[in-house]
Amino acid sequence: MSRTDEVVDRITAMILDGRLGPGDRLPVEKDLAETLGVSRSSLREGVRALSVLGVLETRQGAGTYVTTLDPSLLAGPLGLVVELQSAGHAAHVHAVRRMLETEAAALAAAAAHPPGAELMAAGEALDAAAAAMDGAAGTDHDALIASDLAFHHHVARAAGNPVLAALIDALGGRTARHRLRRGLSEPDADARSLREHRAILAAVVDGDVDRARVRMSAHLIAVEDFLNDLE
Template identity: 35%
Template sequence: MGAVETAMQGLRNKIASGELGPGQKCPPEAELCAQLGVSRSSLREAVRAMSALGIMESRHGSGTYISSLEPTVILQNFALLVDLLPLDGLLELFEIRRLMESHAAAAAAANATPAAVAALTELLESMEGTDNPSEYSEYDSRFHEEICRASGNSTLAGLVGIFRSRGGHFHIFDGDIGAAVREGSTDGHRAIVEAIAQRNPTLAATSMAAHIAQTEQWLKKLRPAPRLQD
């Protein structure tokens, strides 16, 4: 292990053990170097790397601090990696996405409020009423976001958003076959809304899993090239 990796591992250990907590100021540089057994240059490189990951931050004239360590902040850097995945890599993540969104749908059903059901129903009706692929894609994203919001787990919502963002680059709602894809997707959404309205977590999870599996099959069949969003 190189000196920079040693410094990073030492910093990670201090954070993971709670020795350095969220928002806490780090010890002086000389003290940290002595504790970790590394040079100043290696420590500074490690701090830069940890800062790039959103774990630490250097404040001019004040020192180095541990970030808030909020999951949504840490996930921003994970999003950069997911955004580079080719289609085959994204498809491997669909198994994880099915599990996460099925859990979110079940939690949304268990916690269903009239307002949440009304919001999902309105988005479903908007999807049914548009022939515009871009509009449909926007309603689709908001639909899944609403379910994650209703689940009450912000970290889950953040992870789902990351996976869905990359998937959106493949634009399966466009083109000659897009209408059929949209119709199948809407049918899946309708089943999910009905399950949530019935406050049936098991049916909601099953409906969501089937819906995402259908999207995965379309991607495998069409194998569209990614197009970056404007």
């Protein structure tokens, strides 16, 4: 194990055992390096690695702090893995996305009485998608993709599991270009997708767990089929 890896492991252990918590300031560099038994250069490398992972943040002139440790921060680096895997393996990435989002839709349906702010926002995202398709200049594909991402984000948030939502966001954000490609190359793909989204939301709002799961799965399988045909 390198000294940098040791720093990462030791600081992570300090967080896990409660010596450091979200928002806490790390000891000054000299003292922390002595506590960990490493050089200050190794400490800096370890801190940089943990900053990239969303665990620490360095504030100019104020020191280094533990972040909020929000799942959305910690899942962020997963986006790079997704991006790299998407090259030639896009269908595999979407298969994982389908597994997560199918269960998120089911959980959202189970918790949908009465529908909360997240499901209302999901409906607004679909209205925005419809508007993006009905512009005088034709479909605004950038706005349509943004609405697509927002819809899936809000359904995932409605599931009530922030880790699940963060993973879905990480996968969804890095796979948006595949959906854009489908929309540009398949006739009526955007309109079909909007209809499928509305059916998913209706099932979730009705609290129909099985229908929500099936509707989401069928919607995402259609994307996978498109990608399999390309590869």
